Amino acid sequence: MSVISDSIVITKRQLLQLSRVPEVLIFSTIQPVMFVLLFRFVFGGSIETGQPGGYVQLLMPGIFVQTVAFTLAATASGLAEDMKKGLIDRFRSLPIARSALTIGRTLGDSLLNIVVLAVMGLTGYLVGWRPTSGLFNVALAFLFLLFFGYALSWVGIYIGLSARDARVVQNVSFLVTFPLTFLSNAFAPTTGMPRPLQYVAEWNPVSTMVAACRQLFGLENQFGATAGSFPSENPLTMSLIYMAIIMIIFVPMSVKKYKNASN
Amino acid sequence: MKSVIAENLVKTYNKGEVKALDGLSLDVEEGTVLSVLGPNGAGKTTTVRILATLLAPDSGRASVGGIDVIAHPEKVREVIGLSGQYAAVDETLTGWDNLVMFGRLYHLNKKAAIKRADELLERFSLTDSAKRPIKTYSGGMRRRLDLAASLIVQPKVLFLDEPTTGLDPRGRQEMWGVIEELVKGGVTLLLTTQYLEEADQLADDIVVIDHGKVIARGSSDSLKKEVGGERLEVVVEQSNIAKTLEIVARVSGNKPTLDEGLRKISAPVSSGSLALMEVLRSMDSDGIHPLDVGLKRPSLDDVFMSLTGHAAEVEEVKS
Ligand SMILES: Nc1ncnc2c1ncn2[C@@H]1O[C@H](COP(=O)(O)OP(=O)(O)OP(=O)(O)O)[C@@H](O)[C@H]1O
Numbered sequence: 264m265s266v267i268s269d270s271i272v273i274t275k276r277q278l279l280q281l282s283r284v285p286e287v288l289i290f291s292t293i294q295p296v297m298f299v300l301l302f303r304f305v306f307g308g309s310i311e312t313g314q315p316g317g318y319v320q321l322l323m324p325g326i327f328v329q330t331v332a333f334t335l336a337a338t339a340s341g342l343a344e345d346m347k348k349g350l351i352d353r354f355r356s357l358p359i360a361r362s363a364l365t366i367g368r369t370l371g372d373s374l375l376n377i378v379v380l381a382v383m384g385l386t387g388y389l390v391g392w393r394p395t396s397g398l399f400n401v402a403l404a405f406l407f408l409l410f411f412g413y414a415l416s417w418v419g420i421y422i423g424l425s426a427r428d429a430r431v432v433q434n435v436s437f438l439v440t441f442p443l444t445f446l447s448n449a450f451a452p453t454t455g456m457p458r459p460l461q462y463v464a465e466w467n468p469v470s471t472m473v474a475a476c477r478q479l480f481g482l483e484n485q486f487g488a489t490a491g492s493f494p495s496e497n498p499l500t501m502s503l504i505y506m507a508i509i510m511i512i513f514v515p516m517s518v519k520k521y522k523n524a525s526n
Numbered sequence: 527m528k529s530v531i532a533e534n535l536v537k538t539y540n541k542g543e544v545k546a547l548d549g550l551s552l553d554v555e556e557g558t559v560l561s562v563l564g565p566n567g568a569g570k571t572t573t574v575r576i577l578a579t580l581l582a583p584d585s586g587r588a589s590v591g592g593i594d595v596i597a598h599p600e601k602v603r604e605v606i607g608l609s610g611q612y613a614a615v616d617e618t619l620t621g622w623d624n625l626v627m628f629g630r631l632y633h634l635n636k637k638a639a640i641k642r643a644d645e646l647l648e649r650f651s652l653t654d655s656a657k658r659p660i661k662t663y664s665g666g667m668r669r670r671l672d673l674a675a676s677l678i679v680q681p682k683v684l685f686l687d688e689p690t691t692g693l694d695p696r697g698r699q700e701m702w703g704v705i706e707e708l709v710k711g712g713v714t715l716l717l718t719t720q721y722l723e724e725a726d727q728l729a730d731d732i733v734v735i736d737h738g739k740v741i742a743r744g745s746s747d748s749l750k751k752e753v754g755g756e757r758l759e760v761v762v763e764q765s766n767i768a769k770t771l772e773i774v775a776r777v778s779g780n781k782p783t784l785d786e787g788l789r790k791i792s793a794p795v796s797s798g799s800l801a802l803m804e805v806l807r808s809m810d811s812d813g814i815h816p817l818d819v820g821l822k823r824p825s826l827d828d829v830f831m832s833l834t835g836h837a838a839e840v841e842e843v844k845s
């Protein structure tokens with residue numbers, strides 16, 4: 264199928280870009296590594312977890328999910344850049360499937376995530392992160408993380424194609440990702456939040472993802488207002504449902520947007 | 527056979543606020559070159575984008591290579607090449623990387639894509655900079671690479687949107703050479719430009735557009751005849767203006783115009799060099815020394831002046 268081979272060409276282009284401008288790869292890895300170290304050493308001492316192994320055990324799943332959630336911003340700004348340079352027009356004038364560019368771009372951003380997650384995991388290990396659930400479950404958790412990033416990447420495609428200006432794209436992406444990642448259980452337990460907020464935070468897909476990863480890493484999850492409800496009992500299933508919903512909404516919307524993209 | 531047909535294209539932007547095309551029609555005979563000539567904001571890019579399947583018109587009909595643009599855009603894309611107004615290539619990659627990538631997207635296998643990239647780089651004198659990122663290219667090199675990218679698979683119909691805008695005279699000459707060679711190869715070409723000189727040099731036929739409508743159409747010769755061909759211009763001392771006006775009027779048979787600030791007198795002339803000699807002889811016998819004298823080929827402005835009675839309204843350039 265030419266959609267697949269065309270998508271691969273687009274993905275390869277992204278890898279080639281990374282090899283031509285290695286700074287991009289370096290900085291997209293340094294940032295999450297810095298977050299790991301900051302959170303571990305700044306908040307690590309002051310947050311009481313009641314878990315064996317200390318705060319870093321809870322932190323790592325949170326920071327993994329946050330990092331893959333930011334794929335949304337990377338995809339969006341990469342695409343906005345292509346729009347600005349007129350490259351999207353060129354691709355649209357070629358005899359290739361219209362979904363190829365979007366599929367290729369989302370795959371490329373996921374490949375980048377593999378590298379970033381690997382380096383983060385290693386850093387975590389160095390500062391005391393020790394999952395207790397065995398290799399299989401850990402690998403499964405990373406697979407989930409990659410899928411989550413991939414799903415959000417499609418939201419990024421939509422944002423990147425919709426905005427008229429690269430700076431707007433940055434702002435919109437942050438506006439989406441910051442509340443999502445901070446209004447969650449990623450860095451501090453939701454039980455400390457006002458009760459109405461707990462509902463929001465605990466139904467938040469980022470929280471269910473974090474909870475799913477914690478479960479897969481062999482940790483206990485702590486829920487406040489929604490304890491005993493479906494998402495808190497089945498964070499893994501709930502996360503899968505969320506990913507499916509995101510893709511069902513944003514894949515067709517993005518492909519359609521790309522079809523009609525005009526600047 | 528007509529390779530390109532556009533009938534009554536209408537396109538508005540911003541929910542009808544901006545009328546970019548207002549019933550535009552044109553056609554291009556197979557194997558010929560049509561130049562779409564118009565000032566900023568006339569609708570050139572919009573026309574090209576519709577014909578290249580990037581934009582759907584609000585109404586009207588268009589076909590390229592006998593294929594309906596609206597009904598079968600994917601088939602149209604197989605026969606066209608497009609080089610837009612601004613070079614659209616991946617700046618972080620090298621020229622070679624870009625051409626190989628586009629070759630792969632035209633479904634050449636890896637070997638063929640590399641071979642084609644090398645050929646095109648050679649043909650557009652870019653071999654020496656093939657392995658440098660596009661970021662380091664000059665404007666002219668970028669344009670040439672962009673054009674090369676639209677020729678990976680020999681297109682039947684080629685669209686070039688202002689291929690020489692922003693190039694210096696040498697870059698423009700080079701680009702003209704490249705385009706002329708393509709035309710010799712038999713491609714059907716629609717190119718837009720703001721320069722009458724360029725249309726004159728490259729095109730068999732010219733359509734002049736303004737406010738999204740065709741306001742004149744013809745061969746470059748017929749159009750120039752309409753505009754009045756060349757203009758004679760002479761600059762003299764203040765005290766000689768009146769006499770010179772008389773001489774120019776008599777020789778050209780037309781009423782000359784005077785730019786008082788520049789003390790420049792000009793008038794359309796039919797047989798340029800003869801008129802020039804005659805004017806100089808008369809001035810000489812009256813003891814008038816011209817400060818500057820010359821023949822000017824008509825510009826887009828002159829075309830507009832004579833077609834519409836007003837100068838081309840140049841839109842404010844958006845960044
Ligand atoms: N995306 C857009 N949104 C709103 N208005 C637009 C858009 N694109 C073009 N226009 C307007 O439509 C008109 C025609 O634009 P077009 O780009 O086709 O002109 P052009 O002849 O290519 O001009 P130029 O010589 O500056 O490239 C202009 O008034 C322009 O401002």
Ligand SMILES: [Mg+2]
Nearest residue numbers: 570571572611
């Ligand atoms: Mg234009």
